[in-house]
Amino acid sequence: MESRGGETRERRVPATLEGAYELRDAARTSGERDFYQEHVYRLRAREYRSRGIRTRKSxxxxxxxxxxxLRADGAGRRRFWWRRALGERK
Incomplete structure (x- = not known):
């Protein structure tokens, strides 16, 4: 439970990814938002694993x-975006 200024809100643990998104978006404080964002990460990773997607390796x-x-294009050098856009080479 979270107490702030006489108001007490109970944090719910979302069961679905959609529920976690809704709770995160409705959060009133940054601490509450972070709490629900962690659940979003956890539920999304679980969904990816169930599909056979390896998140860290990907x-x-x-x-x-x-x-x-980048190495092949500029031998390790980065070019400015406007040089790429205008077609200038190295």
């Missing part, structure tokens, strides 16, 4: 492929 794979693409 994220690492994406990061690795982005790094390889």
């Amino acid at each position: 994220a690492l794979r994406r990061e690795r492929s982005r790094a390889e693409a």
Whole structure:
């Protein structure tokens, strides 16, 4: 339970991802929002695992492929976005 200024709100533990989103969006304080955001993370990870998606490995794979693409494109150098947009090469 959370007590704030004479008002007491009981924190509910959401059973579904949609419920967690609703409770998070309706939160009145940042602490309450953080509490429900943790449940959103937990329920989303559970849903991904049930589908066979490995969240940590997928994220690492994406990061690795982005790094390889940057290295191949600019030999490790990043170009400014306007140079890419205007077609200037290195």
